[in-house]
Amino acid sequence: MPLNKKNINWGILAPGHIAKKFAKDLLTIENAELYSVASRTLEKAEAFKNEYKGKVAYGSYEDLMKDPNVDAIYIANPHAFHKEYTIACLQHKKAVMCEKPLALNGEDVDLMLQTAKKENVLLMEALWTYFLPHYQFLLNFLKEGSFGKVTSMEADFGFQPVFDEKSRLFNKKLGGGSLLDIGIYPIFAALTILGKPEKIKASATFFETGADSSCKMLFEYPNNVKAELSSTLLEKTPTEAVIQCEKGTIKLHTQFHKPTKITFTDNNGNQTYKDFGVTTEGYSFETIHFNELLRENKKESPIMTHDFSRLLMQTMDKVKEQIGLQYS
Numbered sequence: 234m235p236l237n238k239k240n241i242n243w244g245i246l247a248p249g250h251i252a253k254k255f256a257k258d259l260l261t262i263e264n265a266e267l268y269s270v271a272s273r274t275l276e277k278a279e280a281f282k283n284e285y286k287g288k289v290a291y292g293s294y295e296d297l298m299k300d301p302n303v304d305a306i307y308i309a310n311p312h313a314f315h316k317e318y319t320i321a322c323l324q325h326k327k328a329v330m331c332e333k334p335l336a337l338n339g340e341d342v343d344l345m346l347q348t349a350k351k352e353n354v355l356l357m358e359a360l361w362t363y364f365l366p367h368y369q370f371l372l373n374f375l376k377e378g379s380f381g382k383v384t385s386m387e388a389d390f391g392f393q394p395v396f397d398e399k400s401r402l403f404n405k406k407l408g409g410g411s412l413l414d415i416g417i418y419p420i421f422a423a424l425t426i427l428g429k430p431e432k433i434k435a436s437a438t439f440f441e442t443g444a445d446s447s448c449k450m451l452f453e454y455p456n457n458v459k460a461e462l463s464s465t466l467l468e469k470t471p472t473e474a475v476i477q478c479e480k481g482t483i484k485l486h487t488q489f490h491k492p493t494k495i496t497f498t499d500n501n502g503n504q505t506y507k508d509f510g511v512t513t514e515g516y517s518f519e520t521i522h523f524n525e526l527l528r529e530n531k532k533e534s535p536i537m538t539h540d541f542s543r544l545l546m547q548t549m550d551k552v553k554e555q556i557g558l559q560y561s
């Protein structure tokens with residue numbers, strides 16, 4: 234494994250909507266490049282490779298995993314396939330950055346993380362928000378404590394895609410539903426800001442496919458601290474996060490999970506507005522971090538840790554239990 238070489242050769246497995254943004258940002262990163270692209274359709278892989286300056290196109294995922302020149306694979310197919318392909322890539326000794334959610338349930342996440350340990354290969358869930366400058370600033374600000382403790386928070390994520398029972402957003406066999414696709418972001422925010430809740434209450438509505446169309450969650454913490462969270466595929470919502478602290482309020486502007494701005498308002502009404510001036514799509518930050526881990530021969534991110542991926546999915550499992558949602 235060429236772990237200490239400077240240039241990282243990336244492979245993309247399943248070049249769809251999100252893979253385009255990843256590939257666009259990869260072009261802005263030094264000492265890393267798109268080496269190969271694998272699609273179930275060779276022509277599609279060829280076209281993607283040409284558009285994003287890759288070198289090799291494959292018509293099978295297996296061929297990508299076998300390519301000795303590939304250092305890291307970005308897994309970007311629908312959630313339902315993350316487990317199978319992540320495990321296969323790890324067994325081929327490829328470092329893996331897998332899109333969120335890592336899998337459909339905690340058991341599968343455990344299996345993926347265990348495989349990474351067994352194969353001694355780097356695996357990280359691509360929860361890009363964690364690496365964005367505004368989010369890192371927020372976490373440091375809260376840690377530093379000038380606004381005191383967090384007393385409550387709210388975070389929502391909602392948009393209204395056109396209904397299509399075959400699309401990954403609505404098709405349960407592909408892992409469809411609002412919770413796993415976008416509810417993961419408000420949950421991520423609560424877990425990173427407040428930690429693991431003592432109690433979870435949740436309710437949901439469903440599409441005829443059985444996938445959840447919307448989900449409302451209440452996370453309860455000691456001292457009456459609460460997080461009100463929601464996701465919906467039925468309407469566009471502000472997609473903001475508002476954090477109430479003892480000495481002020483923090484607002485992550487729309488859309489809080491993307492590169493965005495933050496307003497800090499103290500209890501005397503003084504406002505500070507911070508813009509972080511991100512010029513990429515925002516996927517560059519997680520990728521640069523991953524590249525560094527790979528060069529340093531690390532097997533786990535100290536930010537998006539395996540334990541955090543486990544907690545994130547276990548929390549979603551608890552929500553699923555409350556709303557009666559299961560993926561087979």
Ligand SMILES: NC(=O)c1ccc[n+]([C@@H]2O[C@H](COP(=O)([O-])OP(=O)(O)OC[C@H]3O[C@@H](n4cnc5c(N)ncnc54)[C@H](OP(=O)(O)O)[C@@H]3O)[C@@H](O)[C@H]2O)c1
Nearest residue numbers: 247248249250251252272273309310311312332333334401
């Ligand atoms: N981080 C973010 O901001 C973000 C944003 C959007 C999505 N995501 C995550 O990225 C993943 C992919 O989302 P996407 O919107 O990019 O999906 P997508 O465009 O619908 O599909 C991505 C690729 O997956 C393969 N695929 C699609 N439908 C399939 C099916 N029915 N059976 C087998 N393979 C199929 C196709 O690859 P082939 O070319 O091989 O056919 C397709 O190009 C999801 O897990 C999602 O949660 C993350």
